[in-house]
Amino acid sequence: MQETRLDTDRILAACEVIDPVFLNTPLYRCEALEPHLGCAVSLKLETANPVRSFKARGTELITSLIADAGASAVVCASAGNLGQALAWSGRKRGIVVTVVASRSAPAVKLDRIRALGARLELVPGDFDQARERATALAEHYGFRLVEDSLDIETCEGAATIGLELADTSPSFDAVLIALGGGALATGVGHVLKALAPGVEVICVQPQGAPAMTHSWHSRQVVTTDATDTIADGVAGRNPIPAVLDDLLLVADDAVLVQEASITTAMRLLLHHAGLVVEPSAALGIAAILENPTRFAGRHVATIICGGNVDIDAYHRWVGATPGRRDRSRPCS
Template sequence: MNYSSISCENISQAYQIIDPVFLNSPQFELDALNAILNTRIVLKVETLNPIRSFKGRGTDYFVKQHAQESAFVCASAGNFGQGMAFACRKQNIPLTVFAAETVNPLKLQRMRQLGAEVKLTGVDFDAAKETGKAYALARNYTYVEDGREIEISTGAGTIGFELSRYPEPIDTLLIPLGNGALINGVGAWFKSNRFTTRVIGVVAAGAPSMDLSWHRGYIVATETTDTISDGIAVRNPVPEALDAMKVAVDDIVQVSDEATLEAMKLVHELVGIVLEPAGAVALAAAMIYRNRFAEQLVAIPLCGSNLAKEQMQQWL
């Protein structure tokens, strides 16, 4: 995949095809939050849908574009697997998801409820991914990799399409960065339309591989990750995603787990929304780097809310 492959035309087409249950999510400012951060924050709530995350946009578009396939295999920390399961069930396509043995129990339950066969293997997402690839190859099934598939980034790019219709031009986008599908899709929309908006990715400090790779210009894998933000805990970046990010992204910043927890608590208090850590890192960045964004209009997707009961009790 390269940047030019994610076209505005295809993003517009995806907007017409994706299940409407995932589209036109709320986007609004909150006076209390703006006052705290001394800037204007546009919150885009991507959690009010059947899988509680933005992933349904890209997975629904991808599966509809490949509905002739006999079976799919993927790896997931949980939300991507839910999106694939939701889309595959509608198309009657079997799906096998490989997840780490440490996967969030709520996400595991939801993937299975949506019809996926889930196999637990390995200590983390990247280990599960390698096993999933081998499984698909041995059976001649189609392996779907989040961050690599053009259609998944294209579907995620519809978030950019919707944000670009905000009544005022957005100065900065803060985007949670895991495998790169979201930031490449949204970034492609804004860059292709020649907006002056800066696109900034946000990674967890305990999972810095995408940040290190983007800044150095080549793949930098890490041996482990150490973060509560399981949805973006990547230690081995997708090469195609990194290539696209070289054009779609203006900067990447890191946030600590402590800052992420503060962001989760703040949005819960002010907006009444429960976020999982990976869904809150962009707001954490706005809090940490508030002086950098002072007086700007900053858009932040709140992109996941799959917390287990025990996590809610511990973190909120």
């Protein structure tokens, strides 16, 4: 049987290293969503923290190790959220952080990276081209390269979300997890299979960025030439083999959703949960919308993994306007 790179004991120990501001995030059943989805839905809110995403759970571990080793500079490629998290954790420990991102990344994410004190380099193209540039900078200057999903700390930091989900009573029937590079899905999936094996682990990715989902179904790495999705946080083209190996051990299914379903899900989360989320965070709700029969009568949890969204783009996608009154009843 193939072994995973993740270790449950290390994940448990991670809770002592990660800043408490990122732990024990809100988890609640949102009854106001349920008439629109046909199932019981609980939301795990990973946006209520200083970087508005789950990524700092992993960067807290990485920067702690880097600081202990005496390193003083790191570089990463990021679609935006990892860069913010690494900047926050690095600043806290006196580490100089360089972030390489695409020029097309949301301005709100880039602005926050700068505000947190990181050096930001923008490149043409997409995330995978940013990853190539970050690798070149690491080799040239001797920086420590932080690679999301490949660095096991990013997975094991995210896995602490799984600890909090597994500690819930009663348990869920299924957990829907946004799938990009794989850190969130492999980490949470690993813990759930260890501590709550009856919970179905379902990964969700946009049809416009399907590389990891195709890889999961093929059981080997499948790359794509391009991506075309508003969910920039999960828009990778080249899955990492080691991460796919881990994912194959813990995911029960991987599904693709349409762009229209993502924007509908964002709209539902706004009007019935009062949440402004980025597209990647709405993937779980989108999956329920596209296959309501599969989830009917079940209790499903989904991780609201990020809330860093360009407001102008958000208004275009969701059709919301500032000051618009929402008469939907609030979550119970």
